[in-house]
Amino acid sequence: MNRNIKFYNSLTRQKEDFVPLDDHNVKMYACGITPSAEAHIGHLYQALIYDIMRKFLVKEGYNVVYARNYTDVDDKIIAKSNELGVPASEYAEKMIEEIDSEMHAFQIGEPDIWLYATKTIPDMIKFISKLIEKGKAYPTPNGDVYFSVDKFKEYGKLSGRRTEEALDGVRIENDEFKKSPLDFALWKSAKEGEPYWESPWGRGRPGWHIECSVMNYVTFGEQIDIHGGGRDLLFPHHENEIAQTESLTGKPFAKYWIHNGLIRVNGQKMSKSLGNSLLMKDLRKNYHIEVIKLALLQNSYHTDINITDKLFEDAEKHLYNFYKVLFEAQENFQKCSGEDKKVEEDFDDAMRDDLNTSKALSYLFNIFKEAKEKVAKGDESVSATLNSVIETYSLLGLFKEKPKVFLDGVDRKNKADIPDEIKALAERRWQAKREKNFALADSLRADLENLGYVVKDTREGYEISKA
Numbered sequence: 001m002n003r004n005i006k007f008y009n010s011l012t013r014q015k016e017d018f019v020p021l022d023d024h025n026v027k028m029y030a031c032g033i034t035p036s037a038e039a040h041i042g043h044l045y046q047a048l049i050y051d052i053m054r055k056f057l058v059k060e061g062y063n064v065v066y067a068r069n070y071t072d073v074d075d076k077i078i079a080k081s082n083e084l085g086v087p088a089s090e091y092a093e094k095m096i097e098e099i100d101s102e103m104h105a106f107q108i109g110e111p112d113i114w115l116y117a118t119k120t121i122p123d124m125i126k127f128i129s130k131l132i133e134k135g136k137a138y139p140t141p142n143g144d145v146y147f148s149v150d151k152f153k154e155y156g157k158l159s160g161r162r163t164e165e166a167l168d169g170v171r172i173e174n175d176e177f178k179k180s181p182l183d184f185a186l187w188k189s190a191k192e193g194e195p196y197w198e199s200p201w202g203r204g205r206p207g208w209h210i211e212c213s214v215m216n217y218v219t220f221g222e223q224i225d226i227h228g229g230g231r232d233l234l235f236p237h238h239e240n241e242i243a244q245t246e247s248l249t250g251k252p253f254a255k256y257w258i259h260n261g262l263i264r265v266n267g268q269k270m271s272k273s274l275g276n277s278l279l280m281k282d283l284r285k286n287y288h289i290e291v292i293k294l295a296l297l298q299n300s301y302h303t304d305i306n307i308t309d310k311l312f313e314d315a316e317k318h319l320y321n322f323y324k325v326l327f328e329a330q331e332n333f334q335k336c337s338g339e340d341k342k343v344e345e346d347f348d349d350a351m352r353d354d355l356n357t358s359k360a361l362s363y364l365f366n367i368f369k370e371a372k373e374k375v376a377k378g379d380e381s382v383s384a385t386l387n388s389v390i391e392t393y394s395l396l397g398l399f400k401e402k403p404k405v406f407l408d409g410v411d412r413k414n415k416a417d418i419p420d421e422i423k424a425l426a427e428r429r430w431q432a433k434r435e436k437n438f439a440l441a442d443s444l445r446a447d448l449e450n451l452g453y454v455v456k457d458t459r460e461g462y463e464i465s466k467a
């Protein structure tokens with residue numbers, strides 16, 4: 001059975017069959033990172049989703065060209081580099097290197113094409129000049145260039161905001177030369193101490209929105225299939241990208257506008273000022289990258305994710321149990337071969353339905369529930385299923401580790417996490433048991449449970465873990 005892939009298109013506000021503009025060739029762009037600080041879980045989530053989307057499209061037989069960009073010049077980068085007394089370009093380069101290496105550590109696939117705003121400036125100047133020629137944009141006497149929103153009749157078609165509503169969403173910049181408050185900057189004249197490029201309007205730099213329009217245009221031409229980004233970019237960023245590109249080309253820019261949900265931490269928006277940014281490098285210290293991926297992919301990519309410690313702890317427990325089944329199957333059965341077509345079929349069906357990783361993972365829970373019983377019974381037929389699981393779910397970045405390595409890693413970490421007083425209690429319980437003082441042993445076990453720890457006797461002694 002080969003069903004069509006369906007994607008939820010923000011532009012039409014419905015799930016649609018995915019039919020690329022040109023046969024099986026897919027042009028895909030996702031707005032990338034502004035390298036003004038270290039990468040956090042929001043960056044990871046966005047990169048993960050579009051990496052999976054690309055991989056799944058390739059699996060389904062499409063020729064995908066996937067481009068991502070770095071917005072490597074911006075107010076925050078300039079402020080940060082001034083603070084450190086280094087050129088903005090040097091600071092941005094260093095941050096990009098760090099972010100790239102984090103993405104690499106999380107095994108996020110590289111896009112086919114990397115784009116950098118600062119390497120596309122001459123094309124941006126050409127693009128803006130054409131918009132001015134067409135009467136869609138205007139320069140001001142102080143060297144800025146603005147896009148004239150009322151010259152683009154379809155403005156608001158993506159966000160559904162009519163122009164007066166849209167005003168609530170934009171930062172009103174005080175500029176006496178702006179013809180309408182909704183007009184946005186395509187080119188900004190350089191202030192003292194800012195990096196600049198020469199242009200027909202004087203020294204300056206591009207506005208953020210024009211960068212994505214132009215990087216797309218020079219990479220892919222007038223139209224693309226998929227334009228992705230976080231939902232926070234839908235307005236005004238993507239609305240403005242549409243206005244700029246379509247004003248120039250007269251054609252629909254992207255056929256499918258796709259937006260991933262946002263990350264919240266303990267119910268709050270993540271922000272530097274709240275001090276609750278979860279950096280990728282810190283996450284990686286606390287959890288295996290597959291645990292983090294499992295936690296993030298349990299939702300549909302549209303919904304916002306609320307990050308709590310429990311979310312990762314639960315994901316770790318689940319993945320630990322999965323790996324345990326894999327480990328035991330490997331230990332007990334001579335050969336681990338064969339395949340179970342249903343595993344892959346169910347996975348593909350879920351993924352074709354708007355990349356429903358939540359559904360794909362729910363299958364995984366059922367598979368392992370059954371597999372656990374079969375392994376316990378010595379039913380070797382389960383190895384085919386488990387083989388297919390490893391193969392199929394690698395698309396989500398799971399089961400790439402050797403089971404023993406994964407299990408040992410979690411065990412080691414959990415042992416290290418147990419406070420000394422808990423270890424001491426567990427040791428006293430063990431002594432009591434050896435002295436056959438079972439009443440004391442039981443009461444110490446109850447104490448440990450009240451404190452949130454479980455103690456389990458093993459062949460070698462005992463194990464203690466968080467409940």
Ligand SMILES: [Zn+2]
Pocket residue numbers: 031032212237
């Ligand atoms: Zn963008």
